[in-house]
Amino acid sequence: MRDSIKKAISETVQDLIDSGFTTSFTEKELNSLGVTIPDVHLTTCQIKEIRETLNVSQPVFAKLLNVSPSSIRQWEQGKRQPTGATRVLLELLKQSPHILDYRLNA
Template structure:
């Protein structure tokens, strides 16, 4: 590794340690809010049981999302964002099955 790259890496790690300790502010911070499952479901016009079936989760899980006791993560959050953006794509794919 070139000395310049190594020095930049060391500097970056020192900055990260300062940020983690609270000695320095982060230069950027990203906040990703979880999708609103209830609003998305209502946008589709589906009942809780129909939407839970579409998402392949239990009704209880969907209710927890809708009441903000839990937040969808990973693939479920990604699918909710797809349904929010293009509900016809997901609904049409389900009708074809």
């Protein structure tokens, strides 16, 4: 594949991922194109802001995320960082605070 075509494809796929579009590329294919999936970085203040935006207490927030209240406390105090899927879920909540509203409706 010519370098100019590979670069154009790489930039297009990277733009799709950065914009939140779902792609069906494998990790190997993305790596071969030089496409990266950005890491999720959240500060303690951002985690607290997400919870406060939802207007819930730490125990309720913990229940929504299916983690312990102790984890929420430690994240907000900077003693620990969320990991894995929870980190991604927090990023989604930051962008769309109402995505878990269905869990609050009985």
